[in-house]
Amino acid sequence: MPKLSYLKALNRALGDEMDRDESVFVLGEDVNFALTNVTAGFLKRFGPDRVVEVPLTEQGFTNFATGAAMAGRRPVIEFQIPFLLLLVFEQITNQANKFLMMSGGQRSVPVTYLMPAAGWRAGWGAQHSDQPYSMFAHMGVKTVLPATPTDAYGLLTTAIRDDDPVVFFGPLASLSVREIVDYADLAPIPLGSGRVHRPGTDVTVVALGHLVHEALAVAEELADEASVEVWDPRSVYPFDWAGLAESVAKTGRLVVFDDSNRSCGMGAEILATAAEEMRLVAPPKRVTRPDGAIVGAVPELDEVLQPTRPQLAEAVRSVLKSPGW
């Protein structure tokens, strides 16, 4: 069976949807030459009316996509750099995402915002290293963060078919992940459905994005000490609270491994909700980025600012040793 990479999964999902539905088109910077490989082969396959190269005019083309969506199209915008999602934060959260409500349900805005290289990139500077998925969850925008190629295929397909705006974060550190798949098994995955990557009984580790793979390595390292369940929400909004509750009901202990900044990040929301609504036998912990930005320019300065495997292992041990509340 073929090996599917994360980027190839994105290319395949987008191409399949463009084949299936004439209203789908992709726009973005350098899409003609497929700089990121997401649109590789598309210009020849679909032509310039459906592969729309745009100038560096992010607010303009994000609003443009809102208009095209109002008029019946399903735009997929590819962004190259995570901070560009912050440049167009108003256009996504205020123009597109509120429109269905403000129009009393008359017209939805089915745009997919595809960010296929989200997160820290060694040496590329503070302005290329953000991971702002929590901000979209905060604003109530449907947001997905798949960790694996099959989940990337399934959730990009769902995002494009969804009638609301959806932001897709493809973690940079997941792009090299490959899976052996049967293409026939690739299928849409519903929003708000989590996934148990490794079952366990002592502690639930909620891992987001590329940290799923790190958490699986830590769970394996700790296998002699504890039975760690690794649970991946896959969507940060809507969030599979019932799935998390099910895991926590089994383990009673919780650690969140999150690539957000600490303040007001998804880790904070997951801990708060678990503390309010779930039966935890010990205080939970989170491992995240620090508050604020990371340096981004020098690996030795950045690596200490990333959520790491040793930090997760320490947090898991600490929660397991905790005598309770």
Place this chain on the structure above:
Amino acid sequence: MADNVANPAVADGLAVAGVTAVPATAAVPAGPTVPSSLELYRTMRFIRRFEERAIDLVRAGEIFSGIHPCIGQEAVAAGACAALAPDDIVLSSHRGHGHLLAKGSDPGRVMAEMAGRVTGIDKGRGGSFHPSDFTAGVYNATGTVGHGAGIAAGIAWAAAKAGEPKVVLSFFGDGAVTQGALLEGFNLAGLWQLPVVYICENNRYATTLPVETAVAGTITGRGEAFGIPSSVVDGQDAEVVHEAVAEAVARARSGGGPSLLEMRTYRYHGHHTFEMLVRLRYRDQAEVNAWKERDPLDIQAARIDAAAKDRVDAEVELELDEVVRFAVDSPRPDPADAMDHYYADGFRPRPGVSL
């Protein structure tokens, strides 16, 4: 000063407005017939009295948000929308009641929307500030004032790609021309020659900020920079407005690309009805008076028979009695439904408290 503003079109050289010639690439299809002077007067009279009745409802507490009255600017809405076909699309602004009415929205449902009633065009969710009415082709009225330009370009692109001969009319004020997003929208519309007519209602004030203290260069210069035919129009004269917009609409419909029309106009009221409570003295009374000398209703009334005018005025009053009655008598929304329409699949956000 007063002389200049009293006759802005003449003072600012309407005859030498910057127009970049773009040849029409195809025969222009027959547009809507030219409206009669009486029809234009009727539309303007209706908008004027609708706004005055709405202000009564603001005072009565029925329109809780207050409104941004378009009184003084009626000729722009009436003249521009009369140049459109029913399938054409309008993007409005926060001062947009006139656009809705002129484009054919049900006035009772517009007033009900402003009053937050379930019978409103947006079930009360858009309000006076963000109305849309897809039954009349009014798609949006964004509060981030320069951002409609890019949305208009996207709608126009989608229509053009679908082979639909639609034109998008995108309204904004002079306050929007200093936002970058507007220029990004102009760039895309100009680059791809999209069927959009951008209409800047230059009423000289962005809330309290005079246009000359906000705008470097000119408003039309912003269009010209993108190769968009741009001109200044006397926004107090509905027939002049209609002629200019009809020309731009014909050019857009025939593949000639976008236009920018700067309508020189004036609002007789404050930015928002809160100015009835908070007296903000940012305009000279002499300036206001000078613009009232060119009241668009007076200009149009002078073109019609006095008896016909009286008949129209009486009809408008009767119709507006019914509009107000419909709005006020309509039910208010049920708070239990507050989260309806947030998501197309019916997903409901978590409430703010879990007990």
